[in-house]
Amino acid sequence: MLSFFLRRLLSSIVVMFCVVSLTFVLMRSIQGSPFEREKTPAHIVAVMETQYQLNGSLWQQYIAYLVRLAHLDFGPSARYRDWPVSEILAQKLPNSISIGGVAFVIVSTLGVFLGGIAAINKDFASDRVAMFGALLAISLPGFITGPALVAIFALWLDWLPVGGWGTMQQMILPAICLSAPYIAFIARLMRNSLLDVLKCDYMRTARAKGLSETAGIFRHAAKMALLPVVTYLGPLAAHLLTGSMIIENVFNVSGVGSVFVNSIQNRDVFLLGGAVIVLCALLVLFNLIVDFCYTVLDKRIRLHG
């Protein structure tokens, strides 16, 4: 168990290192300095670059950045002067986490529930309708469902506020919009995996013993069917919690998703680097949680390095 944990930690550090390096090199190969504005004279840009350790060869800049990261310092933002990256992220993360958290709860409960119902009613009309709806929801991007939902529920029915941030009501539309395609995906995954499990020998044994179909599903099949769903939910949680660029753009939420977009536009290499590290760390964390969930769901699985 411990060796599994250590190996996981080591390999995730390697992955994070590669991701950060790739991000840094690509960001620094964008033409133009992050400090260039319309009227900034060249010598001031040069001074700023020296201050931020973005001068010299790419190699030197990269080493300087790694040294900084090794001191657990994300560095300053190149765009928002006097703001350390960690503080900007600490300000934006709660917004993203609250929408993403609500969306994750909706996705995991509703997706599993709908998928289960579809599998039990396989080939009936309700299954067909549900699976068509799922394909529709997966195909529709947030920037189509978002304005459509706003038009229906905010402008036409006048039930919910159009935008803004802070109250519970203002969170409903973004959370629905964010979760819709993933509910559909999870429902499809759950349906197919439950159908697979229901074909297994041990389910036939359960039926032969006289166990009712519902009891069989709840007591035996559900746990096994959840395995692929959990695999998908782990990375999904990390992505939902770090915000969606589209949803934050449509509903004007200032979260981490908008940090990604803005920092690339501003060539703000440190801010983007910090955001990417947070995302990767969450990914690693949730993948570990997924592994522990496996051992709970299927007692045959043991974690060993």
Place this chain on the structure above:
Amino acid sequence: MASQIVQISHPHGWVVLRRNRVAMLSLFVLSLLYLMSLVGPMMLPESLKSTGEVPFLPPSSGDHFLGTDVNGQDLFYRLLSGGRVSLGIGCAGAFLSLVIGTLYGMISGYAGGRVDALMMRAMEILQSIPRILFIMILIAALDGYVKDMLDVARLWAQNAQWSATERLFRDAIPYSRILVMILSLGIVEWIEMARMVRGQVLMLREMTFIAAARAMGQTPWGVLRKHLLPNLSTIIITYLTLAIPTVILDESILSFLGLGIDDPAASWGSLLRDGSQVINPIDSKWWLLVFPSLCMIISLLALNFLGDGLRDVFDPKSGE
């Protein structure tokens, strides 16, 4: 023996596909969409293509069948030329990703051993960066270089006094974003394809006809090209149809965020952004949102249905 089994489980693909009504309808709709956006802009009168006097004309007013946008341009024309860009980027990007993915997957699967392990590891690392983010950084990084390249080409044509070529490059510079998008999307989207191809190669390379080819002295490249590639073609076509909607979707997301296609070019995503910028509760210009959305929904659904249909035909194990 094994190759016989494969043949029995795949009767004639086209015959099976033709029985799938939804997939056939999708194929028809898609052909229509592609044809319209390819030929349509050429058929429309010139007067519709320029920026007009009156912005925000509602649909079916005068010549403007679907109304006009913020610059008074005809929306129908913009939709068709946007479709050209969206569908074109979808196909070109997916094709590029197909080439990279197939090569990578074939080499990784056929080489096996340490090379395979290393290549898979590299793929996992690439996969742990969110796709859209990676594409966004790549676009920003490539944008300047592609523009510079086009400019160098233009100057070179100027020096050689080829005025037609020079004009071509000069006109291409504002549209260089399209090329950048194709490159970036293709460079990022190949991973799924590589995974599929590798899986298939791992299975195929154990078969006797591969062993026979090797025994007869085929080089590894010869085996890959002459024996593996033909056997991979169905899986490649299937995943190409599934990659196109992904690329179209990603392109529209980027254009919607303002990081993709920009004026003077248009794509469905950039039209949607333009539409969503002028929406307000008092005076909604609904047609600027509804028509691009419809184009997008129809083409994405049709591509997904067709892809699912093809997958059911060629790859029966992957479905239920």
